[in-house]
Amino acid sequence: xxIFAGLLTVxxxxxxxxxxxxGALIGMVVGxxxxxxxxxxxxxxxxxxxxMEPLSALAFLYVIGKSGRYGGSIAAILFNTPGxxxxxxxxxxxxxxxxxxxxxxxxxxxxxxxAIGDFTGDVLLILFVGFIARVAxxxxxxxxxxxxxxxxxxxxxxxxxxxxxxxxxxxxxxxIAMIGLDPITxxxxxxxEFYQLSGGVPLxxxxxxxxxxxxxxxxxxxxxxxxxxxxDPLRDDKAANRLTWAxxxxxxxxxxxxxxxGAFIGMLPGLGSSIAAFISYGEGxxxxxxxxxxxxxxxxxxxxxxxxxxAVSGPSMAPLLTLGIPGSTIAAILISVFHIHGxxxxxxxxxxxxxxxxxxxxxxxxxxxxxxxIGYYGAAYVGRMILKIPTRILYPLIFLTSxxxxxxARGSLFDVWIMMIAGVAGWLMRKHxxxxxxxxxxxxxxxxxxxxxxxxxxxSDDGLMIFVQRPVAAVFIVIGVFVIxxxxxxxxxxxxx
Amino acid sequence: MIATLAKxxxxxxxxxxAVGLGFFAASFGIDVREQGGIAPRVFPxxxxxxxxxxxxxxxxxxxxxxxxxxxxxxxxxxxxxxHARDAWHVAGLLALSAAYxxxxxxxxxxxxxxxxxxxxxxxxxxxxxxxxxxxAVLCPAVYHLVFFVGLGVFPPFGLWFDLLxxxxxx
Numbered sequence: 209x210x211i212f213a214g215l216l217t218v219x220x221x222x223x224x225x226x227x228x229x230x231g232a233l234i235g236m237v238v239g240x241x242x243x244x245x246x247x248x249x250x251x252x253x254x255x256x257x258x259x260m261e262p263l264s265a266l267a268f269l270y271v272i273g274k275s276g277r278y279g280g281s282i283a284a285i286l287f288n289t290p291g292x293x294x295x296x297x298x299x300x301x302x303x304x305x306x307x308x309x310x311x312x313x314x315x316x317x318x319x320x321x322x323a324i325g326d327f328t329g330d331v332l333l334i335l336f337v338g339f340i341a342r343v344a345x346x347x348x349x350x351x352x353x354x355x356x357x358x359x360x361x362x363x364x365x366x367x368x369x370x371x372x373x374x375x376x377x378x379x380x381x382x383x384i385a386m387i388g389l390d391p392i393t394x395x396x397x398x399x400x401e402f403y404q405l406s407g408g409v410p411l412x413x414x415x416x417x418x419x420x421x422x423x424x425x426x427x428x429x430x431x432x433x434x435x436x437x438x439x440d441p442l443r444d445d446k447a448a449n450r451l452t453w454a455x456x457x458x459x460x461x462x463x464x465x466x467x468x469x470g471a472f473i474g475m476l477p478g479l480g481s482s483i484a485a486f487i488s489y490g491e492g493x494x495x496x497x498x499x500x501x502x503x504x505x506x507x508x509x510x511x512x513x514x515x516x517x518x519a520v521s522g523p524s525m526a527p528l529l530t531l532g533i534p535g536s537t538i539a540a541i542l543i544s545v546f547h548i549h550g551x552x553x554x555x556x557x558x559x560x561x562x563x564x565x566x567x568x569x570x571x572x573x574x575x576x577x578x579x580x581x582i583g584y585y586g587a588a589y590v591g592r593m594i595l596k597i598p599t600r601i602l603y604p605l606i607f608l609t610s611x612x613x614x615x616x617a618r619g620s621l622f623d624v625w626i627m628m629i630a631g632v633a634g635w636l637m638r639k640h641x642x643x644x645x646x647x648x649x650x651x652x653x654x655x656x657x658x659x660x661x662x663x664x665x666x667x668s669d670d671g672l673m674i675f676v677q678r679p680v681a682a683v684f685i686v687i688g689v690f691v692i693x694x695x696x697x698x699x700x701x702x703x704x705x
Numbered sequence: 706m707i708a709t710l711a712k713x714x715x716x717x718x719x720x721x722x723a724v725g726l727g728f729f730a731a732s733f734g735i736d737v738r739e740q741g742g743i744a745p746r747v748f749p750x751x752x753x754x755x756x757x758x759x760x761x762x763x764x765x766x767x768x769x770x771x772x773x774x775x776x777x778x779x780x781x782x783x784x785x786x787x788h789a790r791d792a793w794h795v796a797g798l799l800a801l802s803a804a805y806x807x808x809x810x811x812x813x814x815x816x817x818x819x820x821x822x823x824x825x826x827x828x829x830x831x832x833x834x835x836x837x838x839x840x841a842v843l844c845p846a847v848y849h850l851v852f853f854v855g856l857g858v859f860p861p862f863g864l865w866f867d868l869l870x871x872x873x874x875x
Contacts, residue, residue: 259856372766376721376759382752383728390735390745397735398728398749421802428798429791431830604825605844607798608818611805612848616858624806632799640717658748665744 210562211334214570217263217563227264228571231271232578236587238272239279240594241602242289243423246276247537247645251415252609254544255616262549266568269545271575273538274326274521277481278579279590281318281514285311286591294481294517297489301502301509308505312449315587317507318514320456321463323580325515328467329474329522330576334569337558341530344555349663350674352531354684356657359533361688362476363646363653365695370641377643381650382657384409391659404622411544412617413627414651418644419537420610421631426638427603444588459511462492466512470519474535475526481517481536488516522572529565530555532656537645540652715767721760728753797828813863813870814853818845 218224238249250269257265280295285302298318305314347355364378365371387398388408399405466488473484492512493502502509524535532553534540546553551561558565583590614627634644668674675681732749801824808817822844823837831837853860860869 255858256856372759372763373717373721376756376763379752379755379759380724383749383756386749386752393736393745395736395745397745398731400731425795425798428794428829431794600829600831601826604822604829604831604840607802607825608822608844608848611802611809612814612852615809615861616852616856619859619861621806621810621861624809628802628806631802640713640720642717654748654752661748662744 210566211570211573213563214566214568215573217567218267218570218574221263223261224264224267224571225574227260227268228271228575229578229582231268232275232575232582235272235275235277236279236282236579236583236590237594239276239295240282240590241597242283242287243427243599244606245419246273246279247415247541248419248423249276250538250541251412251419252606252613254412254415254541255613257545258548258617262551263564263567263571265545265549266542266564267571267575269538269542270525270568270572271578273542274518274572274575275579275583277518277521278319278322278326278514278583280517281322281510282315282587282591283594285314285318285510286595294485294513294520296482297485297513298510298517300489301504301506304503304505305507305510309444310449310505311591312444312446312588313451313455314507314510315591316449316451316584317456317459317510319580319583319587320451321459321466321511321514322518322583323576324463325467325470325517325519326521326576327573328464328515329471329519330569330572331522332471333522333526334566337526337529337565340526341555341558344530347531347555347680348678349660349667350678350681351684353657353660353664354675354678354681354688355531355533356653356660358684358688358691359527359653360650360657361691363649364643365692370643371692371695373640373642374646377637377646378650381647381652382654384414384647385651385654386658391655392662404620408655409626409651410618410623411541411652413614413623414630415541415544415648416610416614417627417630417632418634418637418648420606420613421627422634422638422644424603424607424610425631425635427599431600455507456511459508462488462496462508462512463515465495466492466514466516467519470516471523473516474520474523476535481520484516484520485513489513522569528553529557534649534652537648540649543652711767713767715764718760718762718764718767721763722757723760725753725755725757725760729757794828798825801825801828809861809863811863811865813867814860815845815849815868816863816866818848 218228234249234253235246238244239246250272253269253272257269260268277294280290280293281298281302284290284295284299285306288299288303288306290296290299302314302318305311360378360382361375364375383398385408387405389395389406390397396406466484469488469491470481470484473487489509489512492508493499496502496506496508498506498508520536524539527533527535528539528542532543534543543553551557551564610627610631611624614624615621617623634647636642637644637647664674665671670677675685729750732746732753735746735749737746801821805817805821808820819841822840826836826840849860852858862869
């Protein structure tokens with residue numbers, strides 16, 4: 209019932225509605241620009257939202273995240289370049305459709321499938337998040353630490369191609385998060401005599417550096433590369449691009465299956481949209497009656513990964529809201545927004561701030577409708593607009609924006625230096641196959657994990673054995689070890705380090 | 706090509722070892738005499754040690770597969786020329802970034818942004834004089850209006866000179 213009250217709250221405030229529509233539009237455009245991601249847009253906009261009402265701020269960024277996941281499909285279909293990693297699965301069938309002059313039809317399938325997947329994920333989140341929060345309330349520090357441990361391992365070893373560099377990125381995130389005052393003894397740790405670091409390394413400049421500033425460097429390296437010419441989607445035959453029910457009906461089983469796959473994967477920290485999209489694509493192709501057409505321009509091949517990609521969005525909020533563990537990069541960024549507006553993430557959030565949480569879910573549902581409508585009728589125009597934006601003007605502007613955004617978060621030039629260092633580090637990490645999302649998520653998790661670890665040791669009579677004696681804790685430790693062993697086994701079979 | 710990749714793997718591994726050992730050594734500076742016992746050191750040390758260990762494995766795997774072949778060396782040299790040009794661009798942007806922040810500190814936001822905007826455009830390949838002029842005027846004005854007027858963020862004032870002081874008549 210709370211969701212209906214949430215919807216009422218959203219519709220009764222015109223500003224929230226305006227921010228939701230703005231978020232849908234910004235997310236779609238940013239997601240569609242190759243190289244930029246919704247995480248980068250959110251990182252740049254986080255300082256702006258510090259000055260907004262809590263619900264408007266959260267709804268705006270949450271909807272950018274949703275719409276950005278969908279927006280990646282526009283670039284994948286039109287430019288053969290996925291706007292997001294997850295959209296690479298959409299590209300397999302999306303671009304061949306575009307080559308046949310059916311880009312608008314492919315984008316309509318992507319829009320409808322994304323909206324259905326996103327809606328399914330959100331409904332599952334709304335139905336089950338309260339239950340997860342009640343379970344989370346029963347967990348003590350040992351169980352929490354073991355969940356953190358499993359999350360670190362999954363994030364470090366599953367995201368990206370290299371288990372070694374993934375885990376190293378996660379470990380670096382942990383070490384950097386330790387800079388600042390010790391939470392229990394209040395002594396300085398790893399501050400290297402910089403008094404500004406006593407409060408810890410701020411999250412917002414790190415995120416802006418890793419996702420925005422680093423991308424500017426990456427784009428600068430590509431500036432001399434030849435730009436491929438793509439046809440204008442608005443020049444396609446309009447009659448041939450009309451999507452009929454008969455054409456979309458065969459996509460529905462794939463959309464529903466993929467939605468549930470995406471929703472399940474979304475709940476697991478760190479796995480994210482791209483894994484969901486590729487699993488759904490593979491599963492869809494395996495079950496399809498027309499499997500021979502997949503990869504050559506099948507509408508179902510667009511529908512399946514898009515539904516899964518967006519179904520991740522809602523459920524990825526579940527570990528964040530109930531345990532304070534971000535399931536994705538966007539969720540990690542949202543933590544700073546929750547904190548700045550005075551919300552303490554974790555199971556007690558559902559006792560103290562139930563209204564805002566369900567209003568946020570309602571905003572997510574309204575956001576799906578917003579990007580669904582804008583995307584269905586306007587994706588071709590968005591694609592055309594992106595074709596006309598020269599990157600040689602766009603990226604210098606993003607470069608300047610990253611400085612002022614990093615400064616605006618706390619009004620500190622020291623934060624701008626941190627943003628720069630993080631940016632260069634992020635660019636180098638990406639260049640050498642390391643994993644910035646694993647770094648960021650671990651950075652966010654590390655303090656909570658350390659607190660749970662030290663509290664557990666204080667509770668324990670047998671030191672580290674407490675993590676084995678408590679059954680729930682033991683299960684999550686075993687999951688973590690199992691994931692490492694499985695990845696190491698795959699690695700030894702030739703997948704590379 | 707394989708040899709080049711393996712060399713990069715080994716170098717990345719050595720960099721990880723250096724970063725890990727650096728933080729590991731710095732962790733010894735954390736005081737353990739207070740009531741927390743060794744606990745304040747556990748996470749920083751464990752994280753640093755993990756980075757160093759993973760780096761050592763990475764370097765070992767890279768070194769084991771590095772077996773230079775003549776063709777690889779030629780391909781690497783050709784690639785190096787392209788990378789050298791990219792490296793100059795990147796170094797230019799990096800220098801601009803540092804100069805921009807130092808400029809904000811001493812000359813305020815408006816003047817520094819007016820100087821940085823055309824240079825950033827130049828680095829990305831824009832060669833239009835009128836484009837530079839428009840950027841030098843519009844960028845500081847728009848960012849100032851959005852962030853410092855619209856959002857009410859307190860602007861970073863220059864230690865030596867600030868155009869905002871002149872505009873406001875201070």
